[in-house]
Amino acid sequence: MNGVEIKNISKSFKETKALNDVSISFEQDKIYGLLGRNGAGKSTLLNIITNRLNADRGEVLIDGVSAWENSDAQRKIYMMSEKVLYPENMNGEAALKWSREFYPDFDMDYARKLANDFGLDLKKKVRSLSTGYVSIYKIIIALSVNTPYVFFDEPVLGLDANHRELFYKRLIEKYSENPFTVVLSTHLIEEIASIIEEIIIIQNGEIIQNDSCEHLLSQGYTVSGSASEVDKFIEGMEVIGIDTLGGLKSATVMGKIEASSVPDGIEIGKLDLQKLFIKLTNEQE
Template identity: 35%
Template sequence: MKINVSNVTKSYKHKAALKNISFTMEGPKIIGLLGHNGAGKTTFLNLLSGLISTTSGEILVNGENVFNAPSTLRDICFVAESGNFQEEMTIAQTLKANHFFYPKWDEELAQELLQVFALNPKDKVRNLSKGMVSALGIITGFASCTAITIFDEPYIGLDVAARNMFYDLLIEQQTENPRLFILSTHLIDEASELFEEIFILHEGELLLQKTTDEWREHIVAVKGNASDVERAIGDLQVIYQHTFMQEMTAIVFANGQSIEDQNITLESVSLQDMLVYLSKQKVRLGR
């Protein structure tokens, strides 16, 4: 399964939620789609799911434009942060409707996961807690068996044990039924070990696309005396820097280049810290 995003812009009135982004996603793979609120993540996922159209550019799935393409959309399951289900329907009715929509629906898996998350099929969606609604979304995503399965903040209201259950199920499903999973979450430290590739959106632009194997080679924290750090990083692009008592920390795009100086130390940067630094940075970032 291959997603081609070509020069996509999405504007609302006078504001661009996405600004001429281009990239390729290819699976089976577990992809982390990351960024702060307002970065453009949900807009992109709505475009990919055919719920809205681009202002310009196109999104192709295996060569087919996703907007107004029912046959293509049946192979994409988008579990949004909210609003996935009709509140007047019961859980059983909801799963039955999904069964009709998704050609590869796994009813046996759906029933098994109802037991795992302790959901009563007779309960109406409107009477469910936030955690129960999240569990129903997780069940829908996994049982859909779609080639592209998207989870946007899938575990609102779930406790740590239930979130860990989701992570275990994600690994299990990727082993038994490989597909392209796209996971957008703010709980980055919890989920980061799952990601095989990382996409970071920042203010509507694609800031970074790297495999997890490439991550440490490209994002580095350089620490030491300010003059030593400045000399070591040269003209590398700085994401964020901070100086205290002549000691500097610079987060840089190393781009695989060797950074050498006997008076500095190099440290890896977590995904969570990266987003924190992005919220503080004041320079315009490249890709």
């Protein structure tokens, strides 16, 4: 079977159970959001997939073959991770060429074009780059390697809004031209809500949601209008969040709403994925 399958993976560090019997699949040519709070176990999982860490139990299959110490299987995956794994004293151009050695389908022309788009000076040493440009550097490699499976761990850390928008745009363009499996792990959840098809939420080392984005977002609504009208309308509903602005109010509610029951002055909108995530993963309040 094609895809990346994670089967019954467990991993502990001293007394801390980082992952507890995690089983998920990343299918071919789909776009996933892998979401979780800081410390939930996302990075541990990603490190196990790429052999940077050994699981206590379970296995990872890439296109049906064990990924453990299997360089042919590993070559099908690219992981853009928080740590910079290439020689930092290289300049950008040299480090791109270095990446090409590992990934035979690396597209050097496209990488140079992206560097130009993002305003990255390839003559600069990688170690001299700011937080935002280190992220841009890693994004460029991840978009140029042309492996069937690409994992992005915090891709937009330190990027300004313009560069975040450019990243999402280039990612979608590339996917549209030549689909591949994309796994986005990020804290900027609302920004990727319209990009991802499938959502996996990890909490305390366990998978608590594994669903299509569409289905997950169909489970609730936002209700907006004047504060008094919104208060009246949402009485008795399961409210998971409230925003107020002057006399206006916007409530996030779970459950179904009959269109015919909506009075004038009340507006029903789409559920906010980030708010839903916060609700699902908040442990205390």
